[in-house]
Amino acid sequence: MLEVRSLQKAFHPLSGGAPLVALGDVSFRVAPGQFIAIVGPSGCGKSTLLLCMAGLMRPTAGTVLVDGRVVSGPPENLIVVFQEYNKSLMPWRTVLRNVRFGLEGRGQSSTEIDAEARRALDLVGLRGFERHYPWELSGGMQQRVAIARALARRPAVLLMDEPFGSLDALTRHELEDALLQVWGEVGATILFVTHDIEEAIYLADRVHVLSGRPSRVLEQIEVALPRPRHQLKTREDGRFIAYRHQIYELISRETARHAPASP
């Protein structure tokens, strides 16, 4: 369904000099309907991986397969949700028209588009905010609009780049639960990049831990926690704490390995 084969990405600095290898050799497979979280030390190329998978950046080597087809540009049934909702939403469009954006120009009638957009807004709990402008809403609600816009397209794969990274802790937890509920209803495959280890464990079926640059997948950890998850009970579960321990150690070992040698 979703497969990454030996993906590599190097950036060549404009000033010349040695290329910066963001992705060393990244490979993994995701079965349909799975929720995968990707964590790693900061600057390890998580976003680069996601952009390459979305067909928004050309990898130096390797391939990404969506539904068995090699990604060479943005695939039809895959949508990216970015962290910067205030930049990805269009401030000149109302909430409803923002959600309509992804549906327009594809041969559907305006009434059909409206119905789809309203359905998506219902899914994320934003009924009644159709005529508001994004900038009239809180950050959490704005990100809900961006998620609704993505869901309206009924994508098979949703790539999310630290979508809750700029929200406060309470709002983040609220959106995590909203996302899990929506995921249960639409059954898309979700690849969720985050720097928050607990968020990764809380949400995912499996957590992929990336190494520092040049990154590869250090470990794939199956999360055997029951669903539906619960902000308190799940996080207090002994297994949750054990996963947290394991992933934390993996990442801090990576961070230490990459730290500049002390004089």
Place this chain on the structure above:
Amino acid sequence: MRPRVPWLGLAVLAGGLAAWEALSRSVPGLGDYVPPASRVLLTLGGILANGELAAHVRASLVRFAGGYALAAALGVGAGVLLGSSRLLYSFVEPLVELLRPMPSPATIPIAILFFGIGDEMKIVVTAYACTWPILLNTLDGVRSVDRILRRTAATFRVGRWRTLFQVVIPAASPQIATGLRVSLAIALILVTTSEMVVANDGLGFYILDLQRSFRIPEMYAAILALAVLGYLLNRGFLALDGWAMAWHRGATRKELL
């Protein structure tokens, strides 16, 4: 929100008019060169009533509208094109940097060579001068469209033209509006200047003609009319801008909080 009346500003304006009136009447000989404000206003009423002013205003407005509209189309078009391609911009950058600082009235002699002394010449000269601020602001606006927004359009597989018209141009529109506003004043300057150089109607011609025929109160009245015309055009633009760019003010105000 109710628009506030700028009482203090109006008081200063009234004070200025009163000082003009008093000085013109009290300083010996000054009244010949600067007639009292009341006389200028009465004269303005006169040339308004007999239709003399209206004909010249109409001629100037036609040139203004032609030049401004041409500049808007050219400036936005070229700005979008150059803003979308660094390579293309690098080809024309030296040319732009050379022509832009040149005072626009210098184009009047060339325009006369090519277009004669009629309306076309004045429209071309006005369009030339107004294109620059619109072009450069559009260019900058298009360049600063956030890449997250572009990537959003790309992930939704929005085509090139829809991205241009529904993402890039709306996102750049606040800066395009800035360029259009700057050009509004420039257009009036160039229309007036070109009419002063060569014309047989229009406000620029009228003002200069009144001075040459020593109709001094009428000259001041026409200058006052020109100022009012500029003021009204600006107010009209601001009203339109306030309506079309309401989202931008809303969005940026939020960011300041």
